[in-house]
Amino acid sequence: MATKSSNGTTTKSPPMPSPLRNSKFLQSNMRILVTGGAGFIGSHLVDRLMQNEKNEVIVADNYFTGSKDNLKKWIGHPRFELIRHDVTEPLMVEVDRIYHLACPASPIFYKYNPVKTIKTNVIGTLNMLGLAKRVGARILLTSTSEVYGDPLVHPQPETYWGNVNPIGVRSCYDEGKRVAETLMFDYHRQHGIEIRIARIFNTYGPRMNIDDGRVVSNFIAQALRGEALTVQKPGTQTRSFCYVSDMVDGLMRLMEGDQTGPINIGNPGEFTMVELAETVKELIKPDVEIKMVENTPDDPRQRKPDISKAKEILGWEPKVKLREGLPLMEEDFRLRLGVFKK
Ligand SMILES: NC(=O)c1ccc[n+]([C@@H]2O[C@H](COP(=O)([O-])OP(=O)(O)OC[C@H]3O[C@@H](n4cnc5c(N)ncnc54)[C@H](O)[C@@H]3O)[C@@H](O)[C@H]2O)c1
C-alpha cells in the first residue's frame, strides 16, 4: 500500500517486513528498537513499551548522556535487550519499529563535541534508515523545536521553515536535526520507508541527569542544594515545558498513527525563564536566591508549539500542567540527591 505524506506526496510501498513477522510464533510480538533508550525520554518510552506483553524491546545506546541505571528494572527481562552501540556505526537487528532518539539533547552536551553531534544526527539517522529499509521497519525520529531556530513566527506551526543560524554553536544540533528530517523524507520518497517525525518541545521530568544543564533540572537541583537559581539573561526568553509522560504518549500515538508528520509535540503553556525560576522557588525553596547570569549565543528568544495538528491527527494534547509536573520531578531529585523534606 502506498503511504500519503502530510505534504501530499504519495510514495511507493515500503519494503516487506521479514517473512518471520507472519509466522504463527512471532505474529503476536512487535519487536521494537529504541536508540537512545538509556536516556531521559527513551527510558520512559521503554517503560511504556514494556507494559505491553506483546512487545519485545531492544535498546541501543552508547551511554554518552544515558545510563544503565535508567533501565535497571528491565535488565535480565526476557522481552528486553540492551546493546552498547553507537548509532554512527551500522546496526544489524531484526525489528518492526524503530524509535530513533539517540542524540545528546542538552545544549552543554551537544556543544561538547559538535562534530560528533552532527555525525550522530546525520550518519546515525542514515544508519537507522538503512536498517529500516533492510527489515521493512517503520521509523520515528525525535526531531526538535530547534529546527525553528530563533523563530520569527509565534507560536510555531509545522509549516514554519524556521530561522536557524547555519554556522553558530547550536548549529550542530539544529542543522543536524534538520538534515535528519530531510533524510527521513528522502528515504520515504525514494524507498517507500514508513516514517514518522516528532518535533519535540522542551520536555522535563524524573530521571533527567541532575547535572544535565537544561533549565528545569538546573533550577530544581539548585533549589534543593540551596544554591542560587541561575537565570540566563535577559530572563524574558520563553519556553513551553511538556511533562515526560505526555511526551511518551504523543510519540506512541504518532508511531501507531498513519501520518508521517512532522508533528509538534509539546505543551503550549509558555513561561519566561524568570517566571519558571519564581515557580520553582515558590514550590521548592521560598528563600532561595535568583541570580542573573550571562547567556550563550543564539539562545532562542521565544518558543511555543502550535499543537493543532497533534490534536486533530493524533487526538493528543498534554494533560500535566507545569505546577503538577515540577513536584513529581522534585521528588525524584530529592531521592537521588539525598535531600529530604523536613
Ligand atoms: N528532552 C527534550 O526537551 C527534547 C526536546 C527536543 C528533542 N529531543 C530529542 O529527544 C531525544 C532524547 O532526548 P533526551 O532528552 O532523552 O536526551 P538524553 O541525552 O537523556 O538521551 C539521549 C540518549 O542518546 C544516547 N546517545 C547519544 N549519542 C548517541 C550515539 N551516537 N549512539 C547511541 N546513543 C547515543 C545517550 O547516551 C542518551 O542515552 C533526542 O533525540 C533529542 O534530540 C528532546
Ligand SMILES: O=C(O)[C@H]1O[C@H](OP(=O)(O)OP(=O)(O)OC[C@H]2O[C@@H](n3ccc(=O)[nH]c3=O)[C@H](O)[C@@H]2O)[C@H](O)[C@@H](O)[C@@H]1O
Ligand atoms: O525543546 C527543544 O526543542 C530543545 O530544547 C532544549 O534547548 P533549550 O530550550 O535551549 O534548553 P535549556 O538549556 O533548558 O534552556 C532553556 C532556557 O533556559 C535558560 N537557562 C538555562 C539554564 C539555566 O541554568 N538557566 C537558564 O536561564 C536558557 O538560556 C534558555 O533560554 C533542549 O535542550 C534541546 O535538546 C531540545 O531539542
